[in-house]
Amino acid sequence: MSRSSLYEEEFFPSPLRQTWMEFKRSHWAFAGLWILIFFVFVIIVGPFLAPYQPLEQSPDNLLLPPAWSDSGDIRYIFGTDSAGRDILSRVIYGSRLTFGISFLVVILSVSVGVIIGAYAGISKGLRSSIVNHLLDSVMAIPTLLIAIIIVGILGTGLINSIWAIALAMLPQVIHTCRDFVRQESEKAYVTAAKLDGAGSIHIFVKSIFPNMVEIIVVQSTFALSTAILDISALGFLSLAAQAPSPELGAMLSDGLDIVYISPWSIALPGLTILLAIISVNLVGDGLRTALRRRLQH
Amino acid sequence: MLNYTIRRLNLLFFTLLVLSVVSFSLAFLFPGDSLTNLSGVKSPTPIQLASLQESYKVDSNYFWQYIAYLRLLLDGDWGISFTSQQPLLDDLSTTLPATVELSTYAFTLAILIGVPCGIIAGLKHHKIFDFSILSASLLGYSVPVFWLALILIQLFSLQLSLLPLSGRISLYFDVPIQSGFIIYDIFQAENIDKTAALRDVFFHLILPTLSIAIMTGTIIIRIVRRSVLNVLEQDYIKAAYGRGQTNAQVFWKHGLRNSLLPVLPLIVTQFTTLLTNAMIVEVIFSWPGIGNWLIQAIYQRDYPAIRGGMLMVSSLVIMFTISLDILIRVIDPTKGRKIRVAV
Numbered sequence: 299m300s301r302s303s304l305y306e307e308e309f310f311p312s313p314l315r316q317t318w319m320e321f322k323r324s325h326w327a328f329a330g331l332w333i334l335i336f337f338v339f340v341i342i343v344g345p346f347l348a349p350y351q352p353l354e355q356s357p358d359n360l361l362l363p364p365a366w367s368d369s370g371d372i373r374y375i376f377g378t379d380s381a382g383r384d385i386l387s388r389v390i391y392g393s394r395l396t397f398g399i400s401f402l403v404v405i406l407s408v409s410v411g412v413i414i415g416a417y418a419g420i421s422k423g424l425r426s427s428i429v430n431h432l433l434d435s436v437m438a439i440p441t442l443l444i445a446i447i448i449v450g451i452l453g454t455g456l457i458n459s460i461w462a463i464a465l466a467m468l469p470q471v472i473h474t475c476r477d478f479v480r481q482e483s484e485k486a487y488v489t490a491a492k493l494d495g496a497g498s499i500h501i502f503v504k505s506i507f508p509n510m511v512e513i514i515v516v517q518s519t520f521a522l523s524t525a526i527l528d529i530s531a532l533g534f535l536s537l538a539a540q541a542p543s544p545e546l547g548a549m550l551s552d553g554l555d556i557v558y559i560s561p562w563s564i565a566l567p568g569l570t571i572l573l574a575i576i577s578v579n580l581v582g583d584g585l586r587t588a589l590r591r592r593l594q595h
Numbered sequence: 596m597l598n599y600t601i602r603r604l605n606l607l608f609f610t611l612l613v614l615s616v617v618s619f620s621l622a623f624l625f626p627g628d629s630l631t632n633l634s635g636v637k638s639p640t641p642i643q644l645a646s647l648q649e650s651y652k653v654d655s656n657y658f659w660q661y662i663a664y665l666r667l668l669l670d671g672d673w674g675i676s677f678t679s680q681q682p683l684l685d686d687l688s689t690t691l692p693a694t695v696e697l698s699t700y701a702f703t704l705a706i707l708i709g710v711p712c713g714i715i716a717g718l719k720h721h722k723i724f725d726f727s728i729l730s731a732s733l734l735g736y737s738v739p740v741f742w743l744a745l746i747l748i749q750l751f752s753l754q755l756s757l758l759p760l761s762g763r764i765s766l767y768f769d770v771p772i773q774s775g776f777i778i779y780d781i782f783q784a785e786n787i788d789k790t791a792a793l794r795d796v797f798f799h800l801i802l803p804t805l806s807i808a809i810m811t812g813t814i815i816i817r818i819v820r821r822s823v824l825n826v827l828e829q830d831y832i833k834a835a836y837g838r839g840q841t842n843a844q845v846f847w848k849h850g851l852r853n854s855l856l857p858v859l860p861l862i863v864t865q866f867t868t869l870l871t872n873a874m875i876v877e878v879i880f881s882w883p884g885i886g887n888w889l890i891q892a893i894y895q896r897d898y899p900a901i902r903g904g905m906l907m908v909s910s911l912v913i914m915f916t917i918s919l920d921i922l923i924r925v926i927d928p929t930k931g932r933k934i935r936v937a938v
Binding site for chain 1: 748894908
């Protein structure tokens, strides 16, 4: 009797659950996850939270300081900018725009990158070696530089910069996937599937891909922080979103002219970007540590 | 080794070829006439037009046009810029040194901060110092560079009025551009107070250098720390302790070199990221470098300049990386393949 109940009490977590338990052990990573969840929440319900429209101007309230300063107004918690637009609303809409686009870019480039990476990992011969070597040398160029160049070629604009950043991040994703597929292809379980007569596509989908999901997630979080940085940098340089748009980077460059009289108009959007990137990095670090610990056990 | 070098040089050659093909095809993809985009001459006289058509071989097919373009590139005739009407190569040779100079100082600073801090954090693993360095570095590599630059300007230039806001040197120093490297140019210049000029240049350098160096420095801290931690777990470190060596002996004799050698390539590859950050920060500080120049070219749709700038920057980065690969192979022959680790 007691034996069987002992067995029932024994807990065998699945690999995913193990990773989650390891992840929860790090308080920092967990805090990062909460901040990230908060941002996702803001992205989804942003329009209901924002007290004003992002482009709505109020000529009577120009350059109000934030509400916590003496001359602030409680109706404008973060103050207003030089056109009397509410900074809180702009930051909310800006987070929506900046992070929404970053998520989009990451999903785009990861899904394309995984397919190409898998192909590069499976295929052999001269053609794949040329592709791989070219890829390696392109990898050395930072994504932002590639994005600037692509925007230069395509012309400025938000849509063009989405393509540019997605394209620029592709080599990194392809590289990771390719290396992983190659490394796994030598393991016994893939050989076993091969001996059963599975074709290379079948092997990838059924054997390698399930093991790859975690790597892809970790890679995506780092890609996300790069994407946020890149899209706001391009916005700041007025290469992506243009001036009246509430994109966080564009807001920063908008506030540049009045930085002397209203420092908060660049401090608040910048802090938002900083907080978002920190949370993404914390989650990414936590996930990677959790994965490493799980694989060590 | 020879085999490896040849393969790398081969790769370099092909990558540069691909880049030149891309830059050539850009002339056709950009709006407007391809000959105008290649040469940069907007409204040529009939005589000019004839000579341009002759040198770019417009009448023959794309392949021979490309060969003609390649020959002109190698001859140093990159076309002229739409806006400044100067030869592109002249523009590039004045802006590029400014960027390289700024990046080099920033990179040196980043290494000087990053390596010692990383080592100390690794040695004091899970102590207060380690945690504080780690949190500071998390902050450091998450902060957007352009925002950091703005905050530094706000603090040191506008509030405290300690440091100059923009540029490389105050306008009252008349330094003729010779090499593009400002410090060299100051020594070459005549009729100026060299000490005062150098002081001025130094003050102008502080803010841009800091804002770029902080991010790279914190990444280096994390790379070095991880490597020190890895090395300290190795058996030979335990063996060294077993022989009765002190902490300091173990660290200086066995720990230091073994932990720095594998991360050398990782650290040096950060230079390209730093270069990109430098290009953005240049815009903020009106630094007369290639980033500023390229972004102005994009604003003004100066197609020859975009083409030339893109070709120059990407070739430089590729050449830098590949020569680095070879150099690292010389220093550390045990390394079969270059390991890249995300930070």
